[in-house]
Every structure is written in C-alpha cells, then in structure tokens.
Amino acid sequence: MNDSVAVRTATTEDIEGIVTCSVALLTEDAAVRDPRVEPLWALRHGRESFEATLADPACLLLVAADPSGRVVGYLIGVLAEPVGVLPIRSATLRALYVAPERRGGGTGARLTADFFGWAREKGAVRAEVNAYAENVAGRRFYERQGFATRAIRLDLDLDGAPRAEPEERSGA
DSSP, rough: OGGGGGEOOOOOOGGHHHHHHHHHHIIIHHHOOOOTTTTTTIIIHHHHHHHHHHHOEEEEEEEEEEETTOEEEEEEEEEEOOBBBOOOOOEEEEEEEGGGGGTTTTTHHHHHHHHHEEEEEEOOOOEEOOOOOHHHHHHHHHEEEEETOOOOOOOGGGGGSOOOOOOOOOOO
C-alpha cells in the first residue's frame, strides 16, 4: 500500500495537507501526553509557521503524498550549529507524522532516511529526536531507524512545583 507514496520536499501547495497532519499529530500524540499542548495550534498558526520553515535554509520540510497528491505524512528537520561544549553540527527531527492507514509500510522510514541524507549534506554529524516516554510505538520506530537513548529530558510544570521559602537576609 505505501509503495505508491512519494516522499519529496514540500512546497507551498502542500501546506494545507501539512496543517491537517500536524493537527492529527498533536491530537494523537502530544495533547494526549501533555495537557498543556494546544492540539489545534496548527489551525491557527500552522500556515505561517510552515511557510517560514520552507523559507529557512536551516530547515527541512518533507511530505509523503499518495498518488492523488494528498499529503499523508510529513517531517520537519532543523539544523543546529556547534556550541562550546558540543562542537558539532547536529540535525533535529522536530516532527514526524504518517497517517494511520499508511503506517507500517515504510513511509516513516523513507521520510527519516531522506532527513538523514539532508542532514549529512548539510554537514551534520549527529541526528536527534525527542519522543514522549509513553509513546512506546514511536520510540520503537525511532530505535529501528538507528536512534538510541543518550539523554533523558525531565520537565516540571512550575505552577505545581513546591515553592522555596524566601531566606531572611540581614543587614540590607
């Protein structure tokens, strides 16, 4: 079924399909796992954001399209320049979505392989991706693509965090 999917660089004509896929990604994954995620963000801001991504030479926006041209998946990649303690260029796979009816047939792997090729062409020596800890299927997919856990990000919503008592200061 997925053999008929074409993976290519996105164009402005693909943006509505990317917005639709982005809403699905946020609804199916992020908003389920993080109540602060706004699942309809892409309906309000997606077009502008994806147009900026297309125009940015440090970004990659790929689509997977079926034979009718309908966008059934997308990937966003972003380059990061070297920083002091990590003097390498890296590429972050920022978003990846494949429509449920196209999963399991290689579309996600093809998008990821094209991302790796782009990253290498741009001089990146490392690729990174974040996945929700509860997204077991997503993490397994990324591991099959060669990603390995190197670090774990922890976060805390500050409105529920314990508050430190201010220390008394003398001599002010």
